[in-house]
Amino acid sequence: MTLLERTGLTRFNPAQGGARGMKIIATGSLVVMAGVFLLANTLDDAYPAWGFVKAFAEAAMVGGLADWFAVTALFRHPLGLPIPHTAIIPRNKDRIGDTLAQFLRENFLTPSVVARRMRGADVAGAIGRFLTDPPGEGRLRQGASSLIASILEALDQERLGGMVKGAIAGRMKAMEVSPLLGKSLDAAITEDRHVPVLDAVINWASRTLDANEDLIRGMVHDKSGWVVRFTGLDARVADGIIDGLRRLTVELATDVNHPLRAKAEDSLAALAWDLQYDEAVRSKVESAKQDIIANKAFGDWIDGLWEKTRAGLLKSARDPDATMAGRFGEAVRALGATLQEDARLKATINQFARRAMVGAVATYGAGIVTLVSETIRGWDARTVTGRLENAVGRDLQYIRINGTLVGGLVGLVIHSVEMVA
Structure with missing residues (x-):
């Protein structure tokens, strides 16, 4: 464990920080309603108008507490009490993983779904537009160049x-x-x-x-x-x-x-x-x-040809700007224009991309689904709870705040009806 973790000063997470701030606001609104209720309760007999304030605060506390219980019950036992049907996510972690994996399988990783979604995809056109007008200093271009260079350097040169x-x-x-x-x-x-x-x-x-x-x-x-x-x-x-x-x-x-x-x-x-x-x-x-x-001389010539080719590829990958500015860049841009203008070539490449994607899903889709399910099963309950709470905790705190306000308005309406009746 690092020093930051031992002292509790872990790296700031914007999502976690936002959820914590909204939690303070939601809890603070509940505390404020409790204070208002106590104040209105003492003034209710002397000043009947405070009855409306008391009704609003009382119902707001009920709504806020109910929503606090519901939100807390998703992730843990409220107040640590083993109340039935609480700590829903930790207790059903494996089932959630299986359900998510099944959702991926049925909606994304079946050949028929992929084929239908890929039917309108213009892969050749996208590649052509990228080659014709590549991003200038963007991370995509630099990242692709670095990736190609790293792959060329990492491969076993003797074997390759x-x-x-x-x-x-x-x-x-x-x-x-x-x-x-x-x-x-x-x-x-x-x-x-x-x-x-x-x-x-x-x-x-x-x-x-x-x-x-x-x-x-x-x-x-x-x-x-x-x-x-x-x-x-x-x-x-x-x-x-x-x-x-x-x-x-x-x-x-x-x-x-x-x-x-x-x-x-x-x-x-x-x-x-x-x-x-x-x-x-x-x-x-x-x-x-x-x-x-x-003849050995021919083998030496092949060796030299390969080394020059590899060196040229590495140089191009490390310096994409210089490459795109030369004749190779002109050839790449011409290829991009051809991919956009040649309907037959575009159709051929798009058909190949669809078949490749469908084939990959048919071959590896079940493995991806199994990987998702087993990965979630391998997480401990605290990890799953923490990640989900950080992801949606901010919105859940809005539910608590809305519950407090809506509850108060409902209490105010009921009190008004009683006064009229």
Whole structure:
């Protein structure tokens, strides 16, 4: 027990404080009516008008005491006396818990009720509005970001990373890449997207030729006989080879209809076809893919990809403002707009949300009901009484005050009728 609890100076509870204040007022009104009754009783004989005051105070005391008894009897025995049918809540704690659990089951946690309530819910629209116009500095946004970051940091990184990397590797093993490469190459040729590649290869060949003239001359010199070298013909042969190759690269670069370019395009088209339909080529590509996946370098690349992805997710979660201000934020807002405008997508997501909620209730509804019932059963009677009294005690004290006033008015009416009669 803490020092505050031992000294009785527990943390202030606004609900408890309000109930205590109203209790003082209700009790004070009863005491005031008792004082008024005593005063009116002494003046009644000398001053008949005080009879009305006496009647009001007397009936007010009766009404106030009756309501005090009724309110007190809900939570404890009045004056500590074991009067039958008092301390109703502590004695019926378990039954109250079972009744509350049954109420939750019948009105909230049955699949039919949830399906009916979810029928008009626009989950996709709500998500879309949140993504399109997220709250600026609100607690919801910061709380969601902190929650995501905490979850990412709390998860077993070795296990999670292994699952992600295993999923990527498994997906790549199961996917046949040869037809995909063939279709991509075929589409590139159809749309002339291969032309820049050919131009780049030709430019590379030209630069390579310029950078390796000495190497070509040396090779011609070494392969020539002594007679050719003695007469200097090797240099002329080398010059002829270099000049011929240079003219060829220039012609290939300037003439889009050059025969060699046409042959290269035919070869690319044949390769695209083989990648899609030639079983031998597809088998070779698949074998090469499996060798790449089995290589340690590929595993290291997957590791690096996962670490960068995880670091990016953590950075985004810790700084939602910076994330929403960049391209990712633009993509998120575009997604939000799509969720609001695309009727088919909205209907699909709403249907999924309804099915998920109904499925969750069907699976876990009984467990939630049991949890509520067992939790209340596990509370001691004092805990249940204290929590309920703090929750509704203020309103119950109003009942006492109203009972005092209404009782007094009834007594005043009865006294007036007696005087008239």
